[in-house]
Amino acid sequence: MTLHLPKRLAIVLVVLLAALALFPLWGKLVFAAKFAFLMQKLTGIMILAILAMSLDLLVGVAGLVSLGHAAFFGLGGYVLAMMSPQYEAANLWVVLPAALAVCALASLVVGYLSIRTSGIYFIMVTLAFGQMGYYFFNDSKAAGGSDGAYIYVKPTVEAFGITVLDLEQKLTFFYVALGVLVGVYALLRMLLASPFGRVLGAIGVNEYRVQGLGFNPMVYKLVAFTIAGTLAGLGGFLAATQYGFVSPAMLGWHQSGHVLVMVILGGMGTLFGPVLGAFILELAHFAFESMTDHWLLPMGAMVIAIVLLLPKGVAGLLLQWSKGKGAGE
Amino acid sequence: MSQSDFILETKELTKVFGGLVANSAVSIGFKEREAHAIIGPNGAGKSTFVNLLTGHLPPSGGQILFKGANIAGLAAHKVTRLGIGRSYQKTNIFPSFSCFENCRLAAQSRLASSMKFFRSASSYKAVSEQAEHALEAAGLTGRSGRVAGTMSYGEQRQLEIAMVLATAPQVLVLDEPLAGMGKEESEHMVGLLRDLARRYTLILVEHDMDAVFAIAQTLSVMVNGTLLESGPLDQIRSSKAVQDAYLGDGAEAY
Numbered sequence: 001m002t003l004h005l006p007k008r009l010a011i012v013l014v015v016l017l018a019a020l021a022l023f024p025l026w027g028k029l030v031f032a033a034k035f036a037f038l039m040q041k042l043t044g045i046m047i048l049a050i051l052a053m054s055l056d057l058l059v060g061v062a063g064l065v066s067l068g069h070a071a072f073f074g075l076g077g078y079v080l081a082m083m084s085p086q087y088e089a090a091n092l093w094v095v096l097p098a099a100l101a102v103c104a105l106a107s108l109v110v111g112y113l114s115i116r117t118s119g120i121y122f123i124m125v126t127l128a129f130g131q132m133g134y135y136f137f138n139d140s141k142a143a144g145g146s147d148g149a150y151i152y153v154k155p156t157v158e159a160f161g162i163t164v165l166d167l168e169q170k171l172t173f174f175y176v177a178l179g180v181l182v183g184v185y186a187l188l189r190m191l192l193a194s195p196f197g198r199v200l201g202a203i204g205v206n207e208y209r210v211q212g213l214g215f216n217p218m219v220y221k222l223v224a225f226t227i228a229g230t231l232a233g234l235g236g237f238l239a240a241t242q243y244g245f246v247s248p249a250m251l252g253w254h255q256s257g258h259v260l261v262m263v264i265l266g267g268m269g270t271l272f273g274p275v276l277g278a279f280i281l282e283l284a285h286f287a288f289e290s291m292t293d294h295w296l297l298p299m300g301a302m303v304i305a306i307v308l309l310l311p312k313g314v315a316g317l318l319l320q321w322s323k324g325k326g327a328g329e
Numbered sequence: 330m331s332q333s334d335f336i337l338e339t340k341e342l343t344k345v346f347g348g349l350v351a352n353s354a355v356s357i358g359f360k361e362r363e364a365h366a367i368i369g370p371n372g373a374g375k376s377t378f379v380n381l382l383t384g385h386l387p388p389s390g391g392q393i394l395f396k397g398a399n400i401a402g403l404a405a406h407k408v409t410r411l412g413i414g415r416s417y418q419k420t421n422i423f424p425s426f427s428c429f430e431n432c433r434l435a436a437q438s439r440l441a442s443s444m445k446f447f448r449s450a451s452s453y454k455a456v457s458e459q460a461e462h463a464l465e466a467a468g469l470t471g472r473s474g475r476v477a478g479t480m481s482y483g484e485q486r487q488l489e490i491a492m493v494l495a496t497a498p499q500v501l502v503l504d505e506p507l508a509g510m511g512k513e514e515s516e517h518m519v520g521l522l523r524d525l526a527r528r529y530t531l532i533l534v535e536h537d538m539d540a541v542f543a544i545a546q547t548l549s550v551m552v553n554g555t556l557l558e559s560g561p562l563d564q565i566r567s568s569k570a571v572q573d574a575y576l577g578d579g580a581e582a583y
Contacts, residue, residue, distance in 0.1 A: 214409040214438035
């Protein structure tokens with residue numbers, strides 16, 4: 001768990017963030033024809049980064065490796081799809097709280113049933129719950145079954161009959177995703193620094209001792225699981241809004257594993273690491289895919305190389321670099 | 330208040346693991362502000378007794394009375410909140426946290442609730458002060474910024490004690506605080522424990538007899554899961570039964 005970022009690292013991250021925020025300006029000049037596609041790609045990555053950060057709260061901070069985290073991501077999307085009227089825009093102030101509430105409740109129940117286990121058993125139980133969610137939407141006719149469901153009109157934010165936020169606008173949605181990404185990061189940073197977060201981080205290091213100090217680890221783990229599940233649902237809500245489509249694959253173990261790789265590659269327990277992990281993994285995927293049909297091969301090689309060379313992920317490397325430089329001066 | 334003169338007392342405390350009786354009807358009373366050592370050969374059931382006393386294991390039978398109330402079966406995190414703090418035989422700290430954060434977390438456990446999400450944990454002044462005091466009392470002043478796992482073994486043992494102190498306990502249960510320490514480190518720790526014995530009720534499980542005689546006023550001797558004898562230092566020292574069972578035949582001198 002990293003509580004304070006070294007100054008150099010903070011500067012690097014702010015520069016990266018600024019480059020991302022200004023992409024609509026410089027991207028147009030640099031990429032021209034591919035600009036529209038890249039805008040969509042980056043928006044999608046930011047949403048995955050939100051999901052990755054929420055998983056980091058469990059995996060990197062509390063030491064709870066979940067292989068079913070995507071279930072809440074998918075659930076958030078499905079709530080939007082099922083609540084959207086077919087030919088009208090849903091009111092964001094209704095569907096968003098509803099999606100978050102459903103995901104919070106679902107993660108509370110799943111968390112309650114799974115945090116009693118630990119280690120490999122926790123992985124198995126969360127995997128099982130994730131797959132239950134997958135098959136629920138895959139096999140039931142409620143929301144399109146295995147074909148998925150469309151959201152024809154994106155939710156809007158209206159005040160006095162005027163559209164305040166038009167999510168159909170790609171540029172607007174890009175900044176909404178960026179805002180949520182930064183907001184979730186700030187929220188999780190605040191949580192980690194709070195008394196709750198300190199206990200949670202300590203559970204990840206030495207749960208037995210935490211109990212010996214007078215804390216009930218189960219309660220903290222359950223609250224963390226619920227927060228993480230709700231934030232994953234927020235990500236899923238955004239993803240469904242972006243693509244106008246939800247499918248059972250959003251909930252599946254494949255998606256859960258994919259996000260777990262982002263967290264591990266990026267650097268567990270650092271919050272900014274999983275964000276970097278999301279960008280690295282997705283951009284590498286895009287780059288390799290445009291070069292060769294056998295993109296999985298270089299992708300796999302890259303993942304193996306990072307895991308072998310950087311046991312603490314990309315974030316670990318950056319932390320070492322920024323601390324080393326700071327000490328040398 | 331209870332009529333008993335003991336702050337903490339076990340009555341017929343029993344723990345059975347399958348067919349093995351680890352503690353058999355152990356009844357020991359601990360007086361307030363007394364340093365009480367529990368000794369006995371390996372496998373006598375001392376660690377089990379400590380685990381029962383602090384809620385780390387549920388007893389199979391018997392009572393644990395803390396200030397007259399039966400606390401047997403209470404979970405560990407509830408027992409420590411009552412004011413019974415313990416240290417562990419094997420160093421049990423948060424190695425990747427700073428020395429101060431280890432203690433701060435221990436002190437934070439005394440907040441009514443740690444389910445607080447918005448304020449930074451460092452802004453709770455009383456908690457930080459309590460942690461500072463504990464570090465000072467355990468002789469770790471000036472070490473607060475060190476990453477706990479990089480300190481010497483002796484210092485980590487001191488931190489173990491500091492963490493217990495930071496939880497503001499009334500009773501300290503110390504499970505082999507000298508385990509694995511060198512001579513110099515041991516002497517340092519004995520000095521520290523003697524100091525603590527003046528301010529706390531101390532329950533000490535220890536193999537080092539020099540240390541036990543230097544710190545404790547009362548001794549309880551356990552053999553094969555049962556209490557052999559309990560009493561003042563001199564009484565135990567001269568007890569024939571204890572000498573036969575534990576201290577040897579007298580040929581070995583300390």
